[in-house]
Amino acid sequence: MHLSHKNGNNQIPNAFFSAPIFYVNGAPHLGHLYTSIAVDVMARFRRMIGGLTYVSVGTDEHGQKVAQSASEAKESPQKFVDRMYIPFLNLVNKCEMKYDIFIRTTYDEHKKVAQHFYEKLVKSKYVYEGEYEGWYSSRDEAFYADTDVKDGKALNGSKVTWVKEKCMFFALSKFKDKLLKYYQENIESILPYSRYQEVMGMLNANLPDLAITRTRFSWGIPIEQLPGHVLYVWVDALTNYLTVLGYPNNEYQMKKWWPNSVHVIGKDILKFHAIYWPAMLMAVELQPPKKIVAHGWWTVNGHKMSKSEGNVIDPFALIDEYGVDEIRYLLMTEMSFGQDGDFNEKRMNARLNSDLCNELGNFIQRVMMFCYKEYEETLSLFENLTNVDIELLNQSNAFLNSAIKGMENAKIHIYLSSLRSLVRLCNVYIDEQKPWKLSGENRKRVLSVLCEMVKRVAIFMEPIMPLKAKSVFALLGYMDNLDKTSWNELLKVNKLQKPEPMFTSRGK
């Protein structure tokens, strides 16, 4: 019975998890919070089963829109982004995301990497100079085909104007077959499967070449050989995934992490990550990302979250209101990973009360309080156990196996519902064993099983609710020292303080 993959011959499942870099042209909202937490949960889970991780997050700070906002604020773009990125940094810290690096695309190191990447693209011969004449949307910073434009608007409604400009093109069209072949051979590289199908659909449709330099604005990464041009924002933004690993100089990091890269993104930026990015990587002879995990969007009470409707959710207020761990749990539970989810306060409260207070919190409380009153300390697992005891303990293995399977496919919601089932089994066990009616060694035996289960449940909680898990570890006498990958070691006996309820109910 081992949690650890270290002990077997299994490969250590290392992974590089990237969060998207957030565009600083506005304030953080619920979506940024959700994404950050999702990345963190996956990474923490990976560490729990004995893998090494590297986690990146950051901000995307170039582009015409930022330049516009800056001039509206009567600031230089640099001053503007120096101010605007801070809330994003605060957010990832506040939600307990554990990251190895926070990258800003305005950092010199990143600019150098992006420029280097561009030069490699040029050397690859997949870049050519062209004169673009066509419909351009400054909002999207993209060109549109004739057939996609109607009454001066693109299909998505953005205003377009007829422009003529010289720029460099990336021969994306030449990668159609390569990409198709790659994805046919790597079906699990895009999750969930519905997104995979979407990408295959896009690949089978029209795949025009991509204009990768711009001259219509200057707030971007300049290109040495092309005065007046800046890099297309997506070339700039996507290369952040290489910058954070120290590309191109840090070969050690690249070798260690790049083959195991997992990009977690929102569904809106799927095309850039699943088509543009792998094609560019292929051009410079780097591997495409190992996995692209695209999640859905939040609606609020059934409506799209939008400023004009005034229902944009402030993530900071949300965390203050519910608590970090609570909101982490609620967001992960309420959204079936990959699909859109609805944020509904009433349901959030109901779930908080039933899942966290009544089932999980109460389970821990009733066990710890019992121990405190009876023995004033925790109990180490007995050697002579009944079949029922062993049956319960074995359930945690069953849980773990299904959790590993589920998390491979980024099904965080499945992980949580399994955890709930496990807690329920613990509650059933208490009710059936009735330790309050037992005496002497039997009572002690049952409580020793329960202490062990509290420990295991706390370990499983950790990826989702790191702070609460830590406080349970502390109750059990582990402080920070519980090695989650060798969870089978016996629980230490620990002098108990009177336990306090872990979760507070809301909105009754």
Added chain:
RNA sequence: CGCGGAGAAGAGCAGAGGCAGCUCGUCAGGCUCAUAACCUGAAGGUCGUAGGUUCGAUUCCUACCUCCGCAACCA
């Protein structure tokens, strides 16, 4: 023209080619260690419509119907 998502017990939502599941809510019991928390049982659905593939579909295919999103913010 279109693209994407969804239609399943009162509500919200997993699921999977083979006796229809979960949570909340409702009703009835049990328990008292615990945050009036916990446990057990019951009621409640012809899994959008019509075809097709199949020994068998709610799960696959086709058509259709209805709803939501596709200006900005933006995961």
